[in-house]
Every structure is written in structure tokens, then in C-alpha cells.
Amino acid sequence: MARAATTADAFNAVAEPRRRQLLDALAGGERPVNELVRVLGLAQPQVSKHLRVLREVGAVDVREDGRRRLYRLNGQALKPIHDWVQNYERLWSERFVELDDVLEDLKQEEDGDGGSHE
Amino acid sequence: MARAATTADAFNAVAEPRRRQLLDALAGGERPVNELVRVLGLAQPQVSKHLRVLREVGAVDVREDGRRRLYRLNGQALKPIHDWVQNYERLWSERFVELDDVLEDLKQEEDGDGGSHE
DNA sequence: TTTACATATTCCTATATGGGTATATAATCT
DNA sequence: AGATTATATACCCATATAGGAATATGTAAA
Numbered sequence: 001m002a003r004a005a006t007t008a009d010a011f012n013a014v015a016e017p018r019r020r021q022l023l024d025a026l027a028g029g030e031r032p033v034n035e036l037v038r039v040l041g042l043a044q045p046q047v048s049k050h051l052r053v054l055r056e057v058g059a060v061d062v063r064e065d066g067r068r069r070l071y072r073l074n075g076q077a078l079k080p081i082h083d084w085v086q087n088y089e090r091l092w093s094e095r096f097v098e099l100d101d102v103l104e105d106l107k108q109e110e111d112g113d114g115g116s117h118e
Numbered sequence: 119m120a121r122a123a124t125t126a127d128a129f130n131a132v133a134e135p136r137r138r139q140l141l142d143a144l145a146g147g148e149r150p151v152n153e154l155v156r157v158l159g160l161a162q163p164q165v166s167k168h169l170r171v172l173r174e175v176g177a178v179d180v181r182e183d184g185r186r187r188l189y190r191l192n193g194q195a196l197k198p199i200h201d202w203v204q205n206y207e208r209l210w211s212e213r214f215v216e217l218d219d220v221l222e223d224l225k226q227e228e229d230g231d232g233g234s235h236e
Numbered sequence: 237t238t239t240a241c242a243t244a245t246t247c248c249t250a251t252a253t254g255g256g257t258a259t260a261t262a263a264t265c266t
Numbered sequence: 267a268g269a270t271t272a273t274a275t276a277c278c279c280a281t282a283t284a285g286g287a288a289t290a291t292g293t294a295a296a
Contacts, residue, residue: 002281003121003253004134015133016122016284020202027205033243046285048244067242067293075209082203084138087145089200091193120251121283134254151273164255166274185263185272 007056010077014059018042019050023059026073033069125174128195132177136160137168141177144191151187 006012014020018040025031025039037047051071054060059077063070124130132138136158143149143157151169155162169189172178177195181188 001254001256002279003124003283005282006121006284011135011138012133015130017129018284020129023206034241043286044243045245045287049284052244069243073206073209075206078203078206079210081199082207085196085200085203088141088191088193088196091191092197119284119286120249121253123252124254136254152271161256162273163257163275167254170274187273 006053010057010059010081013053013057014078014081016050016053018046019054019059022047022050022054023073023078026060026071030063030070030072032065033071036071124171128175128177128199131171131175132196132199134168134171136164137172140165140168140172141191141196144178144189148181148188148190150183151189154189 004012006016014023021040022036025036031039033044033047033051036051037044040047042050051060051062055062057077059074061072061074063072122130124134132141139158140154143154149157151162151165154169155165158165160168169178169180173180175195177192179190179192181190
């Protein structure tokens with residue numbers, strides 16, 4: 001089997017840096033392809049192709065406006081990524097590291113007084 | 119150009135569902151390859167190969183133990199993903215949706231009383 | 237109705253992949 | 267030493283890229 005399609009899910013779509021850049025650029029609001037081409041400094045066809053991938057995974061929506069197409073961010077599609085990675089946050093977050101320290105202290109105390117339970 | 123290597127960064131490494139499964143399995147602590155094979159229900163060589171990718175992006179560390187190799191999660195490597203996707207959380211989070219509602223209400227009031235500022 | 241503009245699609249090519257299978261490497265046991 | 271166990275690597279193959287270039291489609295302007 002080959003690698004999963006970029007359009008398979010948000011994880012694959014967003015693995016490409018250009019597509020993350022596109023989403024970042026759309027965070028400020030609706031934008032025509034033209035402007036995205038300027039922002040990314042990439043050729044127009046590639047931008048259109050990246051946008052298509054993002055559209056297929058539901059990360060952006062399009063709206064017609066004359067001869068332009070306005071793309072809009074749809075963050076919902078990124079929720080699965082957020083949910084998954086959220087479970088690992090405790091491995092680096094200050095807050096959780098502090099919590100770990102407290103738990104460690106409690107454990108020390110427990111060990112010190114004879115460890116009655118468990 | 120072709121797609122970026124799976125070992126290019128955490129985003130690419132984690133785009134593969136099997137590799138996310140591996141990390142999830144390691145969340146409970148150190149595990150030998152053997153056990154990961156059992157958990158994933160995948161052939162041993164593929165598991166070793168996926169582990170190699172995760173190792174190359176720093177998402178796991180290895181430790182030798184006799185003829186076994188114990189893999190351990192290193193969540194730090196996932197921080198860039200968390201940081202990036204975090205910026206989009208407001209687009210679906212209850213808390214932020216409520217905040218948006220409040221802001222919307224304030225805006226309505228402003229419009230109603232003649233819109234003195236802005 | 238030409239012309240210009242905005243965007244999408246098609247064709248090309250080199251490349252890395254993920255699984256399958258076989259084999260290499262290395263440690264432990266008998 | 268030979269057998270077994272645990273893990274990694276090598277090889278094969280079908281497949282989907284990402285960018286480049288050319289072109290198609292469609293809308294607006296002259």
C-alpha cells in the first residue's frame with residue numbers, strides 16, 4: 001500500500017506546510033485565491049490545488065464572488081487533531097509538570113510513613 | 119517535488135494512523151516491540167518501521183533490555199502540533215463560542231446607541 | 237466580441253511510501 | 267554449538283503525491 005491520500009483526513013491534509021500556511025492566512029477572514037497566491041509566494045495552480053485538498057477535508061469553504069472565489073476557514077475540521085494531541089499536553093505543560101511535582105511529593109510522604117495502603 | 123518525507127517532522131510522522139496508535143499505546147509507559155505488535159495487530163516488521171519513523175522525529179526513545187528494546191513516548195515532539203492547532207480552538211470551543219456571543223451582544227448595543235466610537 | 241483577468245484542471249516526473257516477505261543481527265536458552 | 271526468541275533491515279511494488287508548465291473555463295471590461 002502507499003501512503004494515505006492527503007485528502008484522507010485533516011491529519012494528512014495539514015501535514016503539508018503550505019496548507020498550514022493557507023489556513024493561517026485564512027484565519028484573518030475570507031480571502032480570494034489571488035491574495036493567497038501573494039501571501040504564500042507560490043504559483044497560482046499550486047495554491048488552487050492545495051485549496052482543493054483543504055476543501056475535500058472540510059477545512060475551508062468557498063463562495064463565489066464575480067470571477068473570484070472567496071475561501072473561508074472552517075476550523076471544525078481541525079478539532080480531531082486538537083483532541084488527539086490534547087491528550088499529550090501534560091507531557092510538557094508547565095501546569096501539568098507542577099501537578100506532577102505535587103503528586104511526587106505526596107508519594108514521597110506516603111513512602112515515608114510506612115505505606116499502609118496499596 | 120514529491121510529498122515531504124514522513125520523517126520530515128512530527129506533522130508528517132503523525133499523519134499515519136498506525137503511528138498515532140503506537141504513541142497512544144506508549145502513553146501507558148514503556149513497551150517492548152513485541153507487545154506493540156500484539157496491540158496493533160500488525161506484522162512485526164511494519165511496527166519496527168513505524169517505530170523508526172517516530173524515533174527519527176523524536177517522538178519515541180529506545181532503551182535496550184536484553185534482546186528486547188523498550189520504547190518510550192517522548193511527547194515533547196508533539197508540542198509543535200499542539201501549538202499550531204491551539205490557535206484554532208476558539209473556532210469550536212464552547213467557552214470561546216460563548217465569548218463570541220457576548221462580544222456580539224456588545225456590538226449590537228453599540229450599534230443601537232448611535233455608534234459613537236470607531 | 238475581443239481582451240483581460242481569476243481560477244481550476246490536465247499532464248508530466250521524481251520520489252517516498254506502507255505493506256508483504258525474506259533475511260540479517262543479536263541475545264538467550266538447552 | 268544449535269535452537270529459539272526479539273528486533274531490524276532489505277527488497278519488491280502499486281500508488282499518490284508537489285511542483286512546473288500549459289491549457290481550459292468562466293466572468294468582467296473595453
